[in-house]
Amino acid sequence: MTSDTYRPTRADLNAARDRTIPDVIAADLRVLFCGINPSLYSGATGHHFARPGNRFWPALHVAGFTPRQLRPSEQAELLKYGLGVTNLVRRATARADELTNAELRDGARRLTSLARRYRPRAIAVVGVTAYRSAFARPQAVVGPQPECIEDAVLWVLPNPSGLNAHYQLPDLAAEFGKLRERVNADPRS
Template sequence: MNPTRADLEAARGATIDDVLGPGLDVLFCGINPGLYSAATGHHFARPGNRFWPALHLSGFVPRRLAPGEQHLLPSYGLGITNIVPRATARADELSAEEIRAGGVRLARLVEETGPRTLAVAGVSAYRVAFGRPRAKIGPQDDMIGDVALWVLPNPSGLNASYQLDRLAEDFASLRRAIESLPCRRR
């Protein structure tokens, strides 16, 4: 489905269900859903978003999945959520207070679901959500309980400083780190 302009406007403020499952290796976390994603009900759905290609090129999944196949992610040990659940046209429409509150909500979700790693896609939002103004892309020193934290570049097409090959390599670094951890039963 290609949403119309009216569909996009109607999606403002809407939410998308998290993609969760037991024993996740990685819970990927976007900043918040865009209007296109909210209109379709699928995470990272806007054409030009590089999440799905990077997920495949990094070796997390054996083929490029379409956003409409997000329900398959838990079978690969992967899930998706957002810092802030409400959809906006641009992430800069979110207030710092809303992002900080989203960080608290996200920490609760991580404690409840227990993924091995939380990977936040967007270093600026991570800095605000977790009060870490100097955080950089890659593994973080902090943890949520026993859950490791990792920051990935924002895969949005608006993030022109990261081309797909560089983005896929950052995703692959996360995958290799997960693979080096002791095995966990699912």
């Protein structure tokens, strides 16, 4: 069975609790996308945004970041397009609300360290509520943020989880597209 047809069992999901998955990262990326934390599904498969119904991969494609929709198992191909993926909190949980504010704040410090080391042009945190907690910005909204992380433009995108009913795929892709336009126009200006 390939990783694209693998469907974790309940036991697999339970065993994935607190598991970490590696970052997909390299120096000088156009955009480093930063999720909240891996789902149990992602923890079981080892792939970012792997849960069926997550709209990260379709939004990337529709927004023009990738020429076709990648599957979670193809996450390493992001690097060919100058893109990467990490998470604020590395451990897998069933729900993001299982994370503490302290973990999110630690994640913001880790993200800053990654930015210093890898120098992405832009960082996009996917999940405004997590961003607000991690960076102590309770009034933050989706879109560009007034501050940078190191030299990287900081952007907040809606959470692509299928549970986020506020953003359907066209709206989600439109927000991703705004980031792509900014990055293509030289985000550091």
